[in-house]
Amino acid sequence: MKKLRLLTPGPTEVPPEVLAAMAAPIIHHRSAPARERFARVQEMLRRLFFTRRPVHVLTGSGTAGMEAAVVNHFSPGEEVIVIQAGKFGRRWGEIARAYGLTVQALEAEWGEVVPAEQLAQVMANHPRCRGVLATHVETSTGTLFDVRAFAEVVDRSEALLVVDAVASLGAVAFNMDDWGVDVAVSASQKALMLPPGLALVCASERAEKRWEQAQSARFYLDLRASRRAMDGGGTAFTPALSLWAGLEKALEMIHAQGLENIWRETERLAAAARAGVSALGLPPLSQSPAPSVTAARLPDAVDGRRLVELLQERLGLYLGGGQDQLAGRIVRISHMGACDRLDVLAALAALEAGLAELGRAVAPGAGVAAAVGAFATGA
Amino acid sequence: MKKLRLLTPGPTEVPPEVLAAMAAPIIHHRSAPARERFARVQEMLRRLFFTRRPVHVLTGSGTAGMEAAVVNHFSPGEEVIVIQAGKFGRRWGEIARAYGLTVQALEAEWGEVVPAEQLAQVMANHPRCRGVLATHVETSTGTLFDVRAFAEVVDRSEALLVVDAVASLGAVAFNMDDWGVDVAVSASQKALMLPPGLALVCASERAEKRWEQAQSARFYLDLRASRRAMDGGGTAFTPALSLWAGLEKALEMIHAQGLENIWRETERLAAAARAGVSALGLPPLSQSPAPSVTAARLPDAVDGRRLVELLQERLGLYLGGGQDQLAGRIVRISHMGACDRLDVLAALAALEAGLAELGRAVAPGAGVAAAVGAFATGA
Numbered sequence: 081m082k083k084l085r086l087l088t089p090g091p092t093e094v095p096p097e098v099l100a101a102m103a104a105p106i107i108h109h110r111s112a113p114a115r116e117r118f119a120r121v122q123e124m125l126r127r128l129f130f131t132r133r134p135v136h137v138l139t140g141s142g143t144a145g146m147e148a149a150v151v152n153h154f155s156p157g158e159e160v161i162v163i164q165a166g167k168f169g170r171r172w173g174e175i176a177r178a179y180g181l182t183v184q185a186l187e188a189e190w191g192e193v194v195p196a197e198q199l200a201q202v203m204a205n206h207p208r209c210r211g212v213l214a215t216h217v218e219t220s221t222g223t224l225f226d227v228r229a230f231a232e233v234v235d236r237s238e239a240l241l242v243v244d245a246v247a248s249l250g251a252v253a254f255n256m257d258d259w260g261v262d263v264a265v266s267a268s269q270k271a272l273m274l275p276p277g278l279a280l281v282c283a284s285e286r287a288e289k290r291w292e293q294a295q296s297a298r299f300y301l302d303l304r305a306s307r308r309a310m311d312g313g314g315t316a317f318t319p320a321l322s323l324w325a326g327l328e329k330a331l332e333m334i335h336a337q338g339l340e341n342i343w344r345e346t347e348r349l350a351a352a353a354r355a356g357v358s359a360l361g362l363p364p365l366s367q368s369p370a371p372s373v374t375a376a377r378l379p380d381a382v383d384g385r386r387l388v389e390l391l392q393e394r395l396g397l398y399l400g401g402g403q404d405q406l407a408g409r410i411v412r413i414s415h416m417g418a419c420d421r422l423d424v425l426a427a428l429a430a431l432e433a434g435l436a437e438l439g440r441a442v443a444p445g446a447g448v449a450a451a452v453g454a455f456a457t458g459a
Numbered sequence: 460m461k462k463l464r465l466l467t468p469g470p471t472e473v474p475p476e477v478l479a480a481m482a483a484p485i486i487h488h489r490s491a492p493a494r495e496r497f498a499r500v501q502e503m504l505r506r507l508f509f510t511r512r513p514v515h516v517l518t519g520s521g522t523a524g525m526e527a528a529v530v531n532h533f534s535p536g537e538e539v540i541v542i543q544a545g546k547f548g549r550r551w552g553e554i555a556r557a558y559g560l561t562v563q564a565l566e567a568e569w570g571e572v573v574p575a576e577q578l579a580q581v582m583a584n585h586p587r588c589r590g591v592l593a594t595h596v597e598t599s600t601g602t603l604f605d606v607r608a609f610a611e612v613v614d615r616s617e618a619l620l621v622v623d624a625v626a627s628l629g630a631v632a633f634n635m636d637d638w639g640v641d642v643a644v645s646a647s648q649k650a651l652m653l654p655p656g657l658a659l660v661c662a663s664e665r666a667e668k669r670w671e672q673a674q675s676a677r678f679y680l681d682l683r684a685s686r687r688a689m690d691g692g693g694t695a696f697t698p699a700l701s702l703w704a705g706l707e708k709a710l711e712m713i714h715a716q717g718l719e720n721i722w723r724e725t726e727r728l729a730a731a732a733r734a735g736v737s738a739l740g741l742p743p744l745s746q747s748p749a750p751s752v753t754a755a756r757l758p759d760a761v762d763g764r765r766l767v768e769l770l771q772e773r774l775g776l777y778l779g780g781g782q783d784q785l786a787g788r789i790v791r792i793s794h795m796g797a798c799d800r801l802d803v804l805a806a807l808a809a810l811e812a813g814l815a816e817l818g819r820a821v822a823p824g825a826g827v828a829a830a831v832g833a834f835a836t837g838a
Contacts, residue, residue, distance in 0.1 A: 084484045091485050091700060102701065103482040105463045106470050106654055108777045139656055140679065141518045141696035147679045156676075178678040269697060275485055277518050277656050277699030297535075297676050299557040300519065300526045317520035318648060320656030321470060322481065322701070398487045 082396040087427050089219045089247060089373040089400045089414040091269040091276055094326070098273055101329035102322045109321060115313040117328055122310075124331035128249065128339070129264060129282050131256040136281040136306045137327070139320045142246045142267030145279030147175050148301040149242050149263045153211060153287055155295035156180030160211040161202055161239075163194050163225070166218035167403045168244055176213065179296045184209065190406060191221045191365040191375070196229035203237060211240040211262075216248040220403045222375030222412060223366040224252065231260040240287050246270060249280075250334060251346045251372040251416045262287040268323060271342075271372065273330045273417035277323045347371040348458045349415040349424050352451040356428040357413075359450035360435065360442055365410050373400070375412045379440065384408040387434050394437075397430045424451055461775040466806050468598045468626060468752040468779050468793040470648040470655055473705070477652055480708035481701045488700060494692040496707055501689075503710035507628065507718070508643060508661050510635040515660040515685045516706070518699045521625045521646030524658030526554050527680040528621050528642045532590060532666055534674035535559030539590040540581055540618075542573050542604070545597035546782045547623055555592065558675045563588065569785060570600045570744040570754070575608035582616060590619045590641075595627040599782045601754030601791060602745040603631065610639040619666050625649060628659075629713060630725045630751040630795045641666040647702060650721075650751065652709045652796035656702045726750040727837045728794040728803050731830040735807040736792075738829035739814065739821055744789050752779070754791045758819065763787040766813050773816075776809045804830055 086093040107114050125135035138144055150172075154160060160181050162173040165188035173183050186202050188194050203209055212234050216227045227243050234241040240262035245254055249264070250271030256264050262284045268274035283291075283303065291304050299305075305316040334342065353374040354364050362376035369375075378384045385408045388401040400412030413427050428447035435442050465472040486493050504514035517523055529551075533539060539560050541552040544567035552562050565581050567573050582588055591613050595606045606622050613620040619641035627633055628643070629650030635643050640663070647657035662670075662682065670683050678684075684695040713721065729750040733743050736755035744754040757763045764787045767780040779791030792806050807826035814821050 084486070086485060086487060088487050091487060091697065094485050094701075099482040099484075103478040105478075106465060106473050107463070108465060108467050108470060109655075111771060111777065139518070139520050140523065141698070143696045144519065144523075144679045175678045178681075179676045267697075275699060275701035276488075276697040277702060297558045299554045300523045301679075302557075317522045318469065318646075318655040319520075320654060320699070320702075322473075322654035323656060323699075392490060398490065 085397045085423065085426065087414050087419060087423060088398050089270070089412050089416065092273060092414055092417040093419065094275055095273055095333065095418045097333065098326045098329045102326040104325055106321050109319050110314065117324060118313060121324065121328050121331060124335055125280065127335060128331065129256045130254065130258060131282055133256070133282050133284060134307065134310055136303055136310070137315070137319070138279045138281060138301065138306065139277065139317065140279045141276055142265065142279055143171065144301060145265040145267060145281050146171065146244060148279070148281050148303060149265050150175050150179055150181070151294065151296035151298040151301055152303045153240055153242065153263060153290045153294055154179070154181055155293070157182065158210045159184060159206060159208050160213055161186055161199070161206060161209050163199070163212070163214045165192055165194060165221065166190050166215065166223065167220035168218055169215045172213040172215070172244065191223060191367060193223060193225055193368045196226060196233050199230055200233045203233065203239065209239050211242055213242045215244045216254065217252060217370040217372050219247040219373055220406065221366055222364070222370050222373045224368050224370040227261065228259045235260045240290065247370070247372050247416070251342065252370065253343050256282055268327065271416040272327065274323060274326045277320050278327060343371070346415050348455065349419065349421065350374055351458055352421070352454040353413050353415065353424050355454040356424065356447040356451035357431070360428065360431055360447040362411070362431070372416045373412055373414050375410045377410055382435065382438055382440055384411055387411060387438060390434050390437060391430050395430050397427065399427060421455060464776045464802065464805065466793050466798060466802060467777050468649070468791050468795065471652060471793055471796040472798065473654060474652055474712065474797045476712065477705045477708045481705040483704055485700050488698050489693065496703060497692060500703065500707050500710060503714055504659065506714060507710065508635045509633065509637060510661055512635070512661050512663060513686065513689055515682055515689070516694070516698070517658045517660060517680065517685065518656065518696065519658045520655055521644065521658055522550065523680060524644040524646060524660050525550065525623060527658070527660050527682060528644050529554050529558055529560070530673065530675035530677040530680055531682045532619055532621065532642060532669045532673055533558070533560055534672070536561065537589040538563060538585060538587050539592055540565055540578070540585060540588050542578070542591070542593045544571055544573060544600065545569050545594065545602065546599035547597055548594045551592040551594070551623065570602060570746055572602060572604055572747045575605060575612050578609055579612045582612065582618065588618050590621055592621045594623045595633065596631060596749040596751050598626040598752055599785065600745055601743070601749050601752045603747050603749040606640065607638045614639045619669065626749070626751050626795070630721065631749065632722050635661055647706065650795040651706065653702060653705045656699050657706060722750070725794050727834065728798065728800065729753055730837055731800070731833040732792050732794065732803050734833040735803065735826040735830035736810070739807065739810055739826040741790070741810070751795045752791055752793050754789045756789055761814065761817055761819055763790055766790060766817060769813050769816060770809050774809050776806065778806060800834055
């Protein structure tokens with residue numbers, strides 16, 4: 081047999097306990113057992129976001145959550161600063177433009193970060209800016225941005241800080257209330273160990289005051305309807321009930337493990353992965369590598385698309401390839417959710433095998449040895 | 460033990476085979492096995508809609524599909540006629556207004572239909588009308604509308620016929636291409652026997668020509684992006700993969716049974732249910748009862764909310780109550796998806812028990828007897 085190993089930076093592997101929870105008979109959403117589940121999930125979600133604010137669970141991909149963040153807080157013609165250094169930063173800009181906002185793109189090379197000082201400068205030049213749209217972990221490049229420092233800058237203005245925490249929440253330290261993030265968006269298929277299909281949105285009190293002012297057209301993603309329904313113990317529209325069943329189970333598992341423990345172990349997995357890929361001659365792409373996903377540069381002579389396909393076909397191992405301008409040039413290994421040290425070692429062993437098959441000379445065992453060494457010193 | 464029996468008109472019961480399919484490990488959406496699944500599902504969906512056109516599978520509730528139908532085909536300020544005789548007809552109007560369309564509401568009492576002749580008349584009075592938004596089966600009242608006749612009327616104009624087929628597709632005869640429906644919307648949690656979370660949208664060639672003209676703001680629900688992704692064998696955004704796995708299984712089961720057979724049996728279930736509730740003194744609400752859901756009027760002395768709760772608590776049976784202005788005044792029994800003759804008899808027996816407990820005198824066994832009789836003559 082060939083086991084399926086999903087180390088892509090979303091979707092990630094769903095643990096058997098969560099798959100089993102989702103296979104239970106459907107509970108009607110307007111019933112006492114469903115309302116009790118919604119309440120338990122809500123309490124666990126607030127502990128996940130480190131917030132006292134309501135966390136909205138929308139049926140949709142992560143992009144639906146991003147769109148909800150845009151349409152509920154801004155109006156056509158308003159100016160926003162979009163931090164763009166990867167595919168998902170770019171997506172903020174695409175959504176904002178689709179709704180008629182004026183986008184000031186604050187760009188950096190893919191794999192680089194934007195320092196908070198630079199954001200402060202751009203904000204000074206755009207005093208009418210109503211929001212800053214940022215990415216906590218840019219999955220496409222494996223880059224961690226200093227959202228906490230962004231929050232300090234944005235807090236001094238009337239602008240809202242809107243953060244895509246899809247590839248960070250539950251894997252990397254994130255503290256909504258303490259940092260002063262105004263709107264945070266996440267999704268089910270990364271560190272939450274669920275299939276895709278749920279988007280999470282949390283808005284600060286300051287952000288919620290914008291909902292009535294925002295003139296962007298919306299219905300399905302209107303957070304006012306969601307809030308009214310939540311206050312009544314339900315959801316605005318028929319919720320994705322099987323994913324909710326899985327969400328409850330996954331959050332129980334996460335909180336039983338402890339978020340701080342998960343963050344620490346995720347950092348160790350990433351450090352070992354970086355040591356391993358470097359030893360294979362595939363240096364990390366990012367200037368500020370994210371704990372949740374490692375992106376490694378491939379030599380020009382290696383066709384990254386072929387490498388990723390090869391590992392799927394021969395070994396049943398799914399790694400991320402490069403997206404857009406990085407297509408074929410990098411490989412990405414997820415450290416989010418249900419993955420462990422042996423997964424990192426397996427990915428490195430597979431990369432070694434794949435590179436060898438593509439005719440690339442690699443010191444045998446070098447990647448695994450470096451990672452084992454990193455685990456030994458970092459433990 | 461108390462078994463869970465879900466006879467609500469959405470969500471409906473998910474068969475164990477489908478639950479098992481959804482519990483399989485997640486397959487990455489950008490992989491050969493996923494692309495093969497998408498293609499198999501697409502072929503089966505076209506046979507479900509009776510269409511040669513692409514069927515878009517969006518991650519979202521049915522309302523997301525309705526919104527996609529509005530924003531991709533119309534622009535702010537354009538006039539649409541909305542047929543409203545229940546909660547979901549009303550929702551068409553709410554969505555259209557949220558996007559700045561001018562809504563001409565063509566209303567009927569809840570439980571009544573709008574004849575095609577009346578639509579023709581209203582269209583003659585509104586020659587600039589760009590679309591007619593209709594409901595095939597109005598779940599809130601258990602009413603079947605003559606969408607085929609609507610299509611004949613609308614076909615003579617420049618307007619598009621947009622149909623909410625959420626509570627009909629897969630349970631009631633529906634033929635997209637032959638009838639000349641321009642846009643059809645459905646969802647996973649009714650006759651498709653899946654949990655909520657997938658919306659289905661199909662647009663005729665004539666409708667697709669509107670996509671570039673339509674000025675409504677959109678991103679997540681933009682069918683142009685969906686179409687481009689489908690043409691490349693994928694989806695525009697990360698799809699709800701576990702629901703896709705269930706969708707493939709459910710469609711296999713549906714087509715193995717045969718759509719015509721399912722439609723015929725659904726009609727029999729509904730006929731038996733109507734005979735049964737009538738014998739219990741709960742006459743069908745609707746002037747044109749839908750095969751997919753039976754709505755029965757309760758005597759004024761019976762608190763419908765209490766009756767529905769009672770059946771949940773005592774017997775584990777979930778029936779639909781009334782919504783909005785019908786709250787507490789009706790009870791609704793679904794005949795969609797995974798339900799059979801014994802489910803109808805169980806629901807009638809439970810209603811008898813519930814009515815008795817609420818102090819309502821009922822001829823013992825009358826409901827079940829009438830239904831058994833209907834099955835015997837109708838078989």
